[in-house]
Amino acid sequence: MAMLAQIQNFNNNSIYVYFLSYIVILNYQHFSKCQRVSLIYATTIAMELISGYKWSVTLSMLIISMFIMEEYLLDDKVKGELLSNIWYKICDFLYQFIFIDMGACIVINIIISGKWLKDWFVQTDIQIWWFYVVNIIILLFTIHLLNTSKFGLYDFSVIKSYFDKFDGIKIKWDDLELKRRFDIMVELEDKSYFDRDNSYNWFSIEFVKYKIKAFKENRKWLKEHREKKSLKHMLLCIWSLIRKFKLFRYVLRKIKEKIASSTWSVMYFFHRLKSKIRGCSTLEMQLIRCIGIEKGYDKCVVRRKFFEFFYTYLFFNGLKNYYENTQNNKRREFKKFILYVYLHSIRINMFGNEFKSIDKLFGDAKVRDWDIDEFYVAILSLTGARVTPKRMVLYPHAVKIAGIDLNRALVWRNMIRDCRITESRKALFDETEVEKVFYIIRGKILPYIENNIFYGPCDGHNDWPSYGRSNCWSFTRNVYWHIWWERFTNRTGTEDDMMRIYTSLSDRTITHEHCKKYLGTAELGAVIRICDEIKGNDRMGHYKHSQILLGHDENGVTIYESTDKCTQIVYFTWDEYVQQYGKYKYFKYIKWPIFVR
Numbered sequence: 001m002a003m004l005a006q007i008q009n010f011n012n013n014s015i016y017v018y019f020l021s022y023i024v025i026l027n028y029q030h031f032s033k034c035q036r037v038s039l040i041y042a043t044t045i046a047m048e049l050i051s052g053y054k055w056s057v058t059l060s061m062l063i064i065s066m067f068i069m070e071e072y073l074l075d076d077k078v079k080g081e082l083l084s085n086i087w088y089k090i091c092d093f094l095y096q097f098i099f100i101d102m103g104a105c106i107v108i109n110i111i112i113s114g115k116w117l118k119d120w121f122v123q124t125d126i127q128i129w130w131f132y133v134v135n136i137i138i139l140l141f142t143i144h145l146l147n148t149s150k151f152g153l154y155d156f157s158v159i160k161s162y163f164d165k166f167d168g169i170k171i172k173w174d175d176l177e178l179k180r181r182f183d184i185m186v187e188l189e190d191k192s193y194f195d196r197d198n199s200y201n202w203f204s205i206e207f208v209k210y211k212i213k214a215f216k217e218n219r220k221w222l223k224e225h226r227e228k229k230s231l232k233h234m235l236l237c238i239w240s241l242i243r244k245f246k247l248f249r250y251v252l253r254k255i256k257e258k259i260a261s262s263t264w265s266v267m268y269f270f271h272r273l274k275s276k277i278r279g280c281s282t283l284e285m286q287l288i289r290c291i292g293i294e295k296g297y298d299k300c301v302v303r304r305k306f307f308e309f310f311y312t313y314l315f316f317n318g319l320k321n322y323y324e325n326t327q328n329n330k331r332r333e334f335k336k337f338i339l340y341v342y343l344h345s346i347r348i349n350m351f352g353n354e355f356k357s358i359d360k361l362f363g364d365a366k367v368r369d370w371d372i373d374e375f376y377v378a379i380l381s382l383t384g385a386r387v388t389p390k391r392m393v394l395y396p397h398a399v400k401i402a403g404i405d406l407n408r409a410l411v412w413r414n415m416i417r418d419c420r421i422t423e424s425r426k427a428l429f430d431e432t433e434v435e436k437v438f439y440i441i442r443g444k445i446l447p448y449i450e451n452n453i454f455y456g457p458c459d460g461h462n463d464w465p466s467y468g469r470s471n472c473w474s475f476t477r478n479v480y481w482h483i484w485w486e487r488f489t490n491r492t493g494t495e496d497d498m499m500r501i502y503t504s505l506s507d508r509t510i511t512h513e514h515c516k517k518y519l520g521t522a523e524l525g526a527v528i529r530i531c532d533e534i535k536g537n538d539r540m541g542h543y544k545h546s547q548i549l550l551g552h553d554e555n556g557v558t559i560y561e562s563t564d565k566c567t568q569i570v571y572f573t574w575d576e577y578v579q580q581y582g583k584y585k586y587f588k589y590i591k592w593p594i595f596v597r
Contacts, residue, residue, distance in 0.1 A: 018047045022065050033074065038143045040065060041106050045139050048113045049132065055114035059107060066101065067093050079156035082318030095310045099303045100153065105142035112138060151296030151303050159315060162291050162345050168330035168337060177368035180402050181375055182339050187398035188379050190283045194335060200284035200312035207282075284312045286382070287342045343367060350381045351417040360423045361416075371429070372402060373409040377416065387413050390454035393438065393445040406438035406445070436558075439550045439569070441525040444483045446550065446560060447569065455567040467562035473538055475562040476527050476546040483525040483548075486593045490538035492529075498522055498590040508534065508586040515574045518590055519557045522549055526592040528559065530584035543584045 025031070025039045040062070048058040071089040072080070083089050097103035113135045121131045172178065186193045192202070192210040199206045281289075285308040289297065292311060297304060316338070323331035330337050344359045355361050358378050362370045376398075380387045392406055392413075399406060411433045412421075420427035437457060439446045447456025447464070455475075456464055467475035473490075480488060493500045498518065502508055510530060519528070526549045533541030551558035556573040572580060 018043060018061065034147045034149075036069070037066075037101050038146055040069070041109075041142060041146075042139060044106070045109055045113055045135060048110060049135065052115050052118075055111050055116075058114075059110050062106070062110065063097075066097055066103075070096050076155040076157055078160050082156060082160070082322050083314060084318070084321070088314050088318060091310055092314055095306065099151070099306060100149070102142050102146045102149075105138070105145060109135065109138045109142055149296075151300040152294040153307070154292055154294050156315070159288075159292050160319070163319065163330070163337075163341055165344070166330075166337075166340060168328070168333065171333075171337075171340060172368075173333045173336050175368050180372060181343075181367060181370065182336065184372075184376060184379055184398055184402050184404075185283065185339060185342070187401070188395055189286070189382060193283055193339075196282075197335070200316045201282050201309050203309055281308060282312070283342060284316055284338060285309075287338065287345060288312050288315060290346050340367070346382065348378060348381050349384065350378075350387065353416055353419060353422055355423050361421070363426055371412070373405050374412040376402070376404045376409050377413045386459070388459055389437070389447075389457045390449065393447065393449065393454075393456070396440075396443060396445045399440070399445065400443050406440075407434050407436060410437055436551075436571075437569075439558075439560075441483050441550070446479070446483075446548075447567070448479050448482055448560075450478060455562065456569075463565075464567040466564060466566050469564045472562050473529075473544075473546045475567070476548050479548050479560065480525070480527050484593050488527055488591045491536075492534060492589040494589075494591070496591045496594045498526070498592075499587055500589075505534065505586060508588075510578055510582050510584060510587065512574045512578055514587065515557070515577050518587055519549065519577075520552050520554075522552070522590050523592040524549055524551060526590050528590050529588040530581055530586065531588045532583075532585040534586055534588055538588075544588075545581065545584055549590075 021043045022040060025036050025043070028036075031039070044058060044062045044065075047053070048055065067089075070093050071083070079092070083092055118128070118131050121128055191214070192207055195210045195213075196204065196206040201207070288311050289304060289308050292315075293304060293307065320331065320334050322328075323334065342358075344357050346358055348355045348358055348361070359367070361374065361378055377387055377392075380391055385391065389410065392409060398404070408429075411429070414433075415421045415427060415429070419425075447454065449455070453465060455467060458464070477487070480486070488494075488496065499508060508514070522528075528547040528549055529538065529544070530547070531538070531541040531544040533544070538544065538546075545561070548560040549557065550560050550569060551571075556571055557577060558569065558571045560569050561567070
């Protein structure tokens with residue numbers, strides 16, 4: 001009877017004993033956070049097994065205890081300063097409890113250790129000690145996962161130290177050279193950056209508004225540049241199909257293509273959605289995961305993604321409010337300040353060459369003095385993908401607004417690839433290595449990409465892919481459209497044809513003088529058609545070929561063409577051009593849009 005009275009007395013005071021144990025655990029300084037949480041979990045389960053409380057009561061006590069410990073009693077004082085808002089503290093606690101403290105496991109443990117399961121064991125005549133064994137096994141499993149976690153975070157004090165290194169007063173935010181580098185970062189990595197004044201990830205209303213705006217602008221642009229076909233042209237095509245008894249076959253093929261296109265569109269949507277969830281990140285998300293994750297970056301993708309969403313919201317809002325409350329000068333250009341810290345914090349790997357941060361690539365130079373072409377290569381490498389010539393031409397707008405010289409950038413890229421530039425070694429740039437590989441005409445970069453195929457230089461082999469056997473005309477037609485957003489007809493003598501005033505065959509022959517006269521004065525981006533037959537459409541003639549004019553000087557011409565074997569950009573002197581293409585006999589037409597004339 002005395003023992004029963006003692007047990008009853010303990011049950012009546014179990015909450016008091018629980019919180020007393022909780023205080024003792026927190027006061028023991030030699031314990032790590034994981035060890036403290038482990039002891040709190042063990043104490044919680046022991047209390048429930050002995051006291052017989054409902055699992056909901058026990059869970060409430062645990063959540064209260066863990067919330068107080070996480071948000072008020074840990075050693076990370078900086079977190080307390082930044083997360084002063086109670087909503088921020090609740091969000092932080094939810095993430096910590098679920099993803100760091102193995103909250104799901106301990107919740108299951110608490111539910112299973114409830115009185116309801118114990119009564120079920122008794123009613124089904126299962127020996128009661130199995131009840132305790134199951135709960136102890138789950139508890140040990142939870143503690144094991146907690147103390148051997150593959151995912152870990154730095155304290156807020158460590159994260160904030162990256163921002164404390166710099167004085168906002170000493171940074172000239174209006175400097176044009178600094179702005180150029182910021183523009184490259186935003187254009188390549190996160191176009192929505194400056195449109196999101198008060199949000200830091202893509203799970204926000206501001207980001208949705210930006211995407212809607214960008215979608216509308218893109219549709220408007222596509223509508224303006226869509227190739228328009230007249231009603232007369234459509235009727236002629238239909239009549240041609242009827243006359244050749246191919247209309248029914250044509251309609252069936254179009255229906256089949258539409259179904260295939262719709263199926264592909266659905267698959268593409270889910271593929272893009274997956275890439276958005278797994279790979280797409282704002283600049284703030286990239287920064288917070290780089291400076292905030294201690295371990296488990298690659299192995300724990302789900303926890304990492306939730307960390308990015310939670311802590312871009314918590315940390316950057318908290319930091320901004322902290323700067324506002326302390327009248328810190330960094331608050332005035334807060335978004336630019338984040339970019340500045342980004343440049344000095346993000347790790348990059350280029351061809352296996354590790355750099356602790358982007359600034360290590362440039363030595364002790366100030367950001368405004370970093371070589372703009374080398375910087376372009378560095379930003380391209382942030383995704384982890386190899387910086388290939390194909391990837392270098394994917395961002396014509398960034399190249400244009402920042403004034404990037406892609407040919408110099410290619411040399412920088414080769415120097416990093418060959419380990420002539422490392423974190424500890426900085427070889428001098430040799431201007432003599434720069435070769436003319438890329439051309440820019442009317443803001444369009446060549447070589448040309450179509451259907452993800454790059455008709456230009458590729459790493460690993462020298463042969464550029466061919467557009468297809470005897471498809472030189474189709475190739476030039478598509479490149480011409482890429483440059484001008486115009487189509488040319490396949491006949492000579494049209495208004496956009498430079499050769500329309502030359503009616504004599506002798507004036508069109510491929511000679512040294514004629515090459516210099518015609519090709520040396522034609523507009524860059526013009527299409528050149530050489531053929532042994534002038535009359536009729538481009539199907540006429542035995543020898544026929546099409547080219548795009550990329551450049552010319554006093555001595556020769558640079559052309560872009562696709563042959564049966566490969567695609568190539570080649571410079572010919574006038575005599576070399578005659579020797580190579582003399583068999584075609586005549587210049588049939590040299591065309592570029594009339595609005596340029």
